[in-house]
Amino acid sequence: MLKRLPHVLLIFLIAFLNAQSNFAQSNEECMSCHSDPDIYMEKNGRKVKLHVRKFELARSVHSKMLCINCHVGFKADDIPHKTGDMSVNCMVCHSNPKVRHPWHPSMVKATGSKGSPDVNCVGCHGSHTISSPSDENSPLHFTKSIDFCGNCHSDVKKDHLQSEHSIQYVAHNPNAPTCIYCHKQPITKGNKLSELELKLNQEKLCLSCHLHITSIASQYANSLINYEKSVHGRALLAGNNKAAMCVDCHGTHKLQKASHPDSRINHFNVHNICGTCHAEVTKEYMESVHGKSLKAGNKESPSCSYCHGEHDIQKVPDIPQVVFTKSGMNFNIVVNNRMVYCVSCHSNEEMMKKYGLATVDKAHNWLPRISSHWDRVRCVDCHSSIEPPYRSHDILPPERTVKRCESCHSMNSMLMNTLYRHQKTLSREKYGFINGTILSDAYVIGVTRNIYLNIVSIGIFILVIFGILVHASLRAYFSIKRKKLAEKNI
Amino acid sequence: MKNVKKVYMYPGWLRFWHWINAILFLLLILSGVSMQYSDSSSLLVPFQYAIVIHNVCGVLLSGVFLYYLYFNIKTRNYKQYIPQIRGAKEMYIKQMKYYLSGVFKGEPHPFETSPENKFNPLQRLTYFLVMFLATPGIIITGWLLMFPELAPEQIMGMGGVWPMALLHITIGFFLNLFFVGHIYLATHGETIGANFKAMINGWHLHVEHTESEEIAPAETNDNQITNENIDNLSENIPNDTQTENSVEENSNSQSIETENPDNSKNSI
Numbered sequence: 001m002l003k004r005l006p007h008v009l010l011i012f013l014i015a016f017l018n019a020q021s022n023f024a025q026s027n028e029e030c031m032s033c034h035s036d037p038d039i040y041m042e043k044n045g046r047k048v049k050l051h052v053r054k055f056e057l058a059r060s061v062h063s064k065m066l067c068i069n070c071h072v073g074f075k076a077d078d079i080p081h082k083t084g085d086m087s088v089n090c091m092v093c094h095s096n097p098k099v100r101h102p103w104h105p106s107m108v109k110a111t112g113s114k115g116s117p118d119v120n121c122v123g124c125h126g127s128h129t130i131s132s133p134s135d136e137n138s139p140l141h142f143t144k145s146i147d148f149c150g151n152c153h154s155d156v157k158k159d160h161l162q163s164e165h166s167i168q169y170v171a172h173n174p175n176a177p178t179c180i181y182c183h184k185q186p187i188t189k190g191n192k193l194s195e196l197e198l199k200l201n202q203e204k205l206c207l208s209c210h211l212h213i214t215s216i217a218s219q220y221a222n223s224l225i226n227y228e229k230s231v232h233g234r235a236l237l238a239g240n241n242k243a244a245m246c247v248d249c250h251g252t253h254k255l256q257k258a259s260h261p262d263s264r265i266n267h268f269n270v271h272n273i274c275g276t277c278h279a280e281v282t283k284e285y286m287e288s289v290h291g292k293s294l295k296a297g298n299k300e301s302p303s304c305s306y307c308h309g310e311h312d313i314q315k316v317p318d319i320p321q322v323v324f325t326k327s328g329m330n331f332n333i334v335v336n337n338r339m340v341y342c343v344s345c346h347s348n349e350e351m352m353k354k355y356g357l358a359t360v361d362k363a364h365n366w367l368p369r370i371s372s373h374w375d376r377v378r379c380v381d382c383h384s385s386i387e388p389p390y391r392s393h394d395i396l397p398p399e400r401t402v403k404r405c406e407s408c409h410s411m412n413s414m415l416m417n418t419l420y421r422h423q424k425t426l427s428r429e430k431y432g433f434i435n436g437t438i439l440s441d442a443y444v445i446g447v448t449r450n451i452y453l454n455i456v457s458i459g460i461f462i463l464v465i466f467g468i469l470v471h472a473s474l475r476a477y478f479s480i481k482r483k484k485l486a487e488k489n490i
Numbered sequence: 491m492k493n494v495k496k497v498y499m500y501p502g503w504l505r506f507w508h509w510i511n512a513i514l515f516l517l518l519i520l521s522g523v524s525m526q527y528s529d530s531s532s533l534l535v536p537f538q539y540a541i542v543i544h545n546v547c548g549v550l551l552s553g554v555f556l557y558y559l560y561f562n563i564k565t566r567n568y569k570q571y572i573p574q575i576r577g578a579k580e581m582y583i584k585q586m587k588y589y590l591s592g593v594f595k596g597e598p599h600p601f602e603t604s605p606e607n608k609f610n611p612l613q614r615l616t617y618f619l620v621m622f623l624a625t626p627g628i629i630i631t632g633w634l635l636m637f638p639e640l641a642p643e644q645i646m647g648m649g650g651v652w653p654m655a656l657l658h659i660t661i662g663f664f665l666n667l668f669f670v671g672h673i674y675l676a677t678h679g680e681t682i683g684a685n686f687k688a689m690i691n692g693w694h695l696h697v698e699h700t701e702s703e704e705i706a707p708a709e710t711n712d713n714q715i716t717n718e719n720i721d722n723l724s725e726n727i728p729n730d731t732q733t734e735n736s737v738e739e740n741s742n743s744q745s746i747e748t749e750n751p752d753n754s755k756n757s758i
Binding site for chain 2: 414416424438439472
């Protein structure tokens with residue numbers, strides 16, 4: 001009440017001053033004419049109704065005020081009562097509309113009840129029906145902002161009505177946000193902030209509920225703790241305004257649960273969202289066996305988030321211990337190199353049977369020194385076109401598996417040894433001892449793959465050939481010269 | 491004046507070895523180069539064939555080398571390869587001088603060829619290195635690459651196979667240079683093709699130079715005569731296989747036929 005004291009005093013002061021000049025014209029006197037439903041005036045060729053419903057006024061928050069408190073400068077005896085600007089200036093009492101309407105940054109242009117509907121008071125608050133937004137029954141109560149904001153922002157309203165926020169609101173979830181709850185924070189372009197600042201504000205806003213209010217923490221809240229440690233979170237904090245944050249993936253108003261088939265983050269759609277930034281990788285993924293299978297509607301096919309997680313969760317799938325003992329895989333290593341996500345499905349005998357694939361241990365039993373391979377080679381090293389421009393996302397069908405053993409086995413001489421010997425052994429097993437030895441196509445790579453050695457050797461060879469040519473030319477030249485000399489002498 | 495001399499220098503076994511060796515050498519170089527310098531696309535010979543050609547020729551070359559060793563010991567031909575030690579430096583310089591200047595002036599070879607001394611000092615050294623160092627080296631490393639389990643597990647911290655491969659291609663590279671150089675230097679006979687013919691029929695022929703000619707400057711009338719003589723000579727090379735065979739029978743003694751027996755100051 002104390003806060004409003006200056007306003008009340010101001011109202012009384014205005015009332016007093018008006019009373020002095022207008023002989024304290026009462027509302028009854030005004031209503032004696034304006035209660036007539038047929039009263040109107042012509043303004044700019046338009047009929048303007050001048051009828052005021054008495055009960056509306058009585059219900060309004062201004063019911064105790066005099067008409068002339070707002071309609072300043074009206075002379076009851078003159079018809080019309082006032083010429084020129086007849087608008088009411090709400091800002092005489094309600095100053096600083098920008099501060100009072102932080103969700104509507106355009107309010108900075110407000111000049112009372114004048115201007116376009118987005119900045120004039122009447123546009124939202126109405127005129128004689130005006131009610132206090134703090135009144136639960138008021139159409140301007142923040143819980144009803146979906147409707148009154150939607151009057152202008154109809155497209156946004158349409159999106160919002162499909163969102164989980166709206167569904168929760170309809171279900172009377174007291175935590176469901178309406179327009180004003182989010183938009184009172186500086187999260188939109190109208191706030192004249194940099195894109196990075198806006199993004200940081202947006203992130204803070206979403207996390208304020210989804211991370212910090214434990215009662216509404218979703219199943220992903222745990223992962224959200226790690227968002228700022230994720231590649232996106234770290235980039236954003238480091239000042240990269242292109243880094244993805246909440247709304248970049250989840251959308252702004254049409255925030256749907258992943259289970260919703262139309263949701264941007266639905267299993268079948270999430271690659272499109274990732275692909276808005278990671279276009280090449282997504283394109284590659286869609287060409288992979290998994291991408292094709294997903295396109296064909298296979299729910300089991302992994303999409304981006306299956307391996308990469310959401311919000312940087314590193315949830316390790318449950319895999320029976322026997323898979324590791326049977327295959328010789330080291331659990332910690334496959335977790336670290338993330339191949340554990342491959343293993344989780346590809347060790348599942350039942351699932352693999354469905355697709356006519358061998359489980360991970362059976363499919364690799366041909367590999368010598370299997371444990372060493374598991375420790376050092378990732379699944380994608382052989383099962384995708386890892387060479388640039390590919391980015392190891394085009395997981396290949398089994399028949400196109402890359403058997404480029406030499407790409408690792410040319411790294412050092414010990415690795416060359418093992419592969420070369422193994423190749424010879426294989427070849428002998430295949431063709432018999434003699435044929436296998438002579439016809440084997442094993443080759444010690446690395447020695448020959450040194451560019452400097454190649455250049456030097458070719459250089460020396462060219463020099464030798466050049467030297468020979470020069471020598472031969474000189475020989476020929478002198479020989480001809482001698483012959484000519486001899487002819488002359490004869 | 492010059493006399494044409496015809497010497498039976500290269501016995502049948504040697505010539506047989508030489509040409510078989512040459513063909514294998516060429517195939518090994520072609521396939522070796524294909525493997526060494528090719529990337530994913532093939533060079534000269536497709537990679538797959540290059541390996542097989544290389545392995546097969548390598549095995550054959552090893553066999554031919556054993557044959558060569560056997561006859562070298564049997565006929566004591568190996569003595570030809572022992573590099574001279576006494577006065578070696580002067581002799582190498584003399585031979586180098588010939589290649590770098592004398593040959594242009596039409597000077598005669600500084601070291602005359604004879605069945606007792608087939609090679610000039612540089613040839614001795616080069617052939618010794620090639621036949622008794624490089625060739626065994628490349629054969630041994632080649633076999634170790636074919637049987638990698640026999641190669642040492644480690645050499646100075648490196649896997650044992652890799653240094654074998656490095657040694658193999660390094661020697662191979664120098665043998666490749668030798669191959670080219672050898673063919674070129676073979677054109678330094680009395681005529682361009684004289685030495686090639688000699689290696690085919692076994693008869694080496696050259697012009698006997700008188701003492702005065704040997705020290706004579708290059709641009710003299712005598713040289714013209716030399717050239718003419720050579721032209722005539724090349725037609726006189728005996729193609730008679732009978733002669734060859736008869737010579738081969740007593741190849742150890744390496745008979746010498748001279749058209750002008752008066753001139754016998756041929757050996758060094």
